[in-house]
Amino acid sequence: EVQLVESGGGLVQPGGSLRLSCAASGFSVSSNYMSWVRQAPGKGLEWVSVIYSGGSTYYADSVKGRFTISRDNSKNTLFLQMNSLRAEDTAVYYCARGGILPSNQKGNWFDPWGQGTLVTVSS
Amino acid sequence: QTVVTQEPSFSVSPGGTVTLTCGLNSGSVSTNNYPSWYQQTPGQAPRTLIYSTNTRSSGVPDRFSGSILGNKAALTITGAQADDESDYYCVLYMGGGIWVFGGGTKLTVL
Numbered sequence: 360e361v362q363l364v365e366s367g368g369g370l371v372q373p374g375g376s377l378r379l380s381c382a383a384s385g386f387s388v389s390s391n392y393m394s395w396v397r398q399a400p401g402k403g404l405e406w407v408s409v410i411y412s413g414g415s416t417y418y419a420d421s422v423k424g425r426f427t428i429s430r431d432n433s434k435n436t437l438f439l440q441m442n443s444l445r446a447e448d449t450a451v452y453y454c455a456r457g458g459i460l461p462s463n464q465k466g467n468w469f470d471p472w473g474q475g476t477l478v479t480v481s482s
Numbered sequence: 483q484t485v486v487t488q489e490p491s492f493s494v495s496p497g498g499t500v501t502l503t504c505g506l507n508s509g510s511v512s513t514n515n516y517p518s519w520y521q522q523t524p525g526q527a528p529r530t531l532i533y534s535t536n537t538r539s540s541g542v543p544d545r546f547s548g549s550i551l552g553n554k555a556a557l558t559i560t561g562a563q564a565d566d567e568s569d570y571y572c573v574l575y576m577g578g579g580i581w582v583f584g585g586g587t588k589l590t591v592l
Contacts, residue, residue, distance in 0.1 A: 394581070396528075404520070404528065404571050406581040417579030458518075458533055467575035468518035468533035475527055 361385035361471055363454050368476030375444050375480070381437040381454030381473055389432040392457035394469060395439045397450035397478075405450075408439065409457070422448075444480045451475040484508075486574050488584035494562045494591055502587045503554040504572030510553035515574040517555035519548060522569045522586075531570075532557060559589075567591040 367379040379395070395407040408418045408428040416428050427440040437454050455469035485507035494500035504517055511517060513535050520528035530539040532548035535555065545560045555574070559566055572584045 396583075403569075403586040404522075404573070404583040406573065406583055409579050409581075411579070415579065419580075453527060458530075460534065466534050467516035467581070468530065469520075469528075469573070470530040470533070470539060472527040472530075 361456075363456065363471060363473035365452065365454055365473040365476040368452065368478045370479045370481065371444055372482050373445060373480055376440070376442045377444065377478060379439040379441065379452055379454075379476060379478070381439075383435050383437065383456075386456065387432075388430050388435050388437055391459070392465065393428075393430065393437045394455050394457060395428060395437075396453045396455055396469065396472075397448075398453070398475075399447070399450040402450075407452070410437070441478070444478075446480050449478060449480045451477050484576055484582050486572065486582045486584040488570075488572060488587045490585065491588045491590070494559070494566075494589065496562060496564060496591055498562050499558065499560045500562060500589065501551070502557045502559075502570055502572075502589070503551065504556070504574065504584050505554040506574070511550065511555045511574060513550065515555070515576070517548065517550075518573055519546075519555075519557045520571045520573070521566075522571065528571065562591050564591050 362384045392411045394409045410428045425443045429438045453475045455472045458466035458468035460466040487505045519532040522528045536548040571586045
């Protein structure tokens, strides 16, 4: 069964750091493109970052320079290192696999999704 | 700055048909944006409904369909049911490894 399980969320002070993990099962993180998507309380979804199988990474402007996406192939786990955290980073963070079309081309959608982990930035 | 627009809210009667749209503040949505749609109920992770404009995800009822209507992507629900009452999000791929979500549409079935 294809599954994603996030962990690492919690309460952190403004300016602090936190590392989120997303453990994958049923498929290989290294062979797929993986994203983080967040949702502030009562707000909509916001794409945060992607890492491609070749290692290229991209970020939303709101987190560029503060967040780093990475993976550990041996642990089949995706990470999001979050530094210089701000109150506006408070959100549930979801990891998601990128969709692949039958033609083996990237389909640029997100599926499946993990259950999410809550990050609260507050003093 | 790219903004993806969705109706903040919509209402549909049970059994009725509703079309939610997903547009861009500048320019038109095309299949090259790979529009996808997600359904989310409170406290739950999003569920994929439609990808690549009009392909239903596995297990999604055929009352959900996706298309391009004019210069927007569209999600049509035909024969709405009570449990379709949810938040619906579209996301567009902008190229260069960047995606942008719409603000979401809160659908009420009454």
